[in-house]
């Protein structure tokens with residue numbers, strides 16, 4: 334038999350190599366082949382990318398968990414965990430896992446920030462510089478508490494001026510969270526006044542910043558930025574005639590997502606810098622951060638602090654306003670209406686608002702907020718992590734650089750931990766108090782703010798904003814849904830997806846609530 338020509342040998346070898354690397358290795362020889370999950374997901378990352386495109390990623394992964402158990406392979410190089418073992422290994426204190434390159438789309442002004450560092454060392458250095466400003470002792474008393482109480486008072490004033498007591502809470506709560514976080518981050522150098530409908534205030538320009546967040550094309554841009562980062566960057570950096578040529582291909586028109594907010598954040602930072610140069614404020618840049626590092630950090634916290642608190646508050650008010658939840662609203666009102674006069678804020682700008690410290694101690698209110706964060710987490714999606722070394726999680730070998738993660742969405746719907754998980758029932762947290770082991774287990778699975786070193790830094794600020802405003806609203810008002818809104822659930826956008834209450838077929842982004850005395 335004549336020997337095969339060299340080109341044919343190369344072709345056969347290449348075909349075998351391709352079949353091995355694209356089919357045999359992921360399905361049979363990778364250590365991940367032992368992990369349950371559909372073959373289509375194991376073979377190609379585009380299977381999950383397709384769910385991203387449809388905006389159904391988190392629910393699709395949740396269904397895989399329901400079918401295949403707590404550990405599921407969701408890609409050739411990706412695994413989802415819905416277990417306490419997974420949470421401990423990936424996110425627990427001292428975990429070597431870092432955020433993946435997915436988070437680099439949150440870099441601002443070309444600089445990394447707390448949210449986008451991969452390495453634990455770089456992240457830890459930055460966190461040490463900024464975490465004190467967010468500690469509970471700083472937030473619940475003193476100037477930060479006074480700031481939150483003043484913003485709650487402004488919201489109450491805004492509500493009081495709404496015609497017939499009907500408010501589009503999606504809109505107004507975004508104004509509240511925007512004004513609160515900008516006042517916290519930038520003070521007089523850049524606090525917005527979206528809630529102040531007063532002549533001379535820039536409320537209209539500030540309200541327009543919210544439009545930056547709402548554009549639905551943002552979801553499409555996120556998809557491109559994650560799945561085709563190189564192409565997306567190339568498309569957005571074209572200029573001149575090339576820009577005109579690629580314009581129809583852009584997933585979101587230019588200026589793209591968050592441009593307005595990032596511009597605002599940079600201007601606020603520049604104003605601070607100018608004052609620093611004139612010696613009006615102290616500008617000792619901590620830890621060697623340069624101006625753009627600080628501006629990037631602040632701009633990231635600004636973005637992190639808008640949707641999260643306002644979306645949670647919107648779901649909370651909606652859930653309490655549903656006719657079947659009136660008894661929960663009554664009990665909440667009993668609690669906040671019994672706050673004594675001596676526990677109300679006395680600063681001139683916020684007279685009559687319960688103090689942050691008192692609101693923080695209201696047990697029923699705490700349960701209402703926790704249950705809202707459980708069922709309607711504003712960041713419900715998978716939080717991807719990776720490490721450049723082999724590891725073992727829940728008994729499975731995880732090769733180096735595999736993407737692993739968990740999601741609040743699935744963790745919070747575990748029926749073995751949360752009875753009737755799709756029902757919003759704040760009292761589940763109170764009745765569990767009589768059974769410490771059940772309560773401890775529920776707390777272990779509660780993961781709205783993530784955990785470990787990368788846990789949400791804004792937790793106490795967010796809680797202060799949410800408890801104080803909720804206490805102020807339900808001291809004064811009863812809330813209900815106008816007739817047109819009884820069969821509709823609110824919807825929020827998070828990354829590629831819209832989240833709502835899955836038991837409702839109709840979803841509305843703008844949302845009306847009736848406030849009556």
Ligand code: HEM
Pocket residue numbers: 447448460514633634635637638639641642645706710711712715716717780781782783786787788789790791792794795
């Ligand atoms: C209800 C309100 C909030 C919720 C549920 C929430 C939730 C979360 C979650 C789940 C993460 C981790 C995300 C991930 O790794 O993919 C996170 C991180 C973060 N959050 Fe929040 N957040 C809230 C409010 C805020 C506020 C008001 C701020 C304002 C500063 C903020 C700033 C941050 C920052 C800077 C990080 C990164 C922390 C780090 O890596 O060390 N968050 N948050």
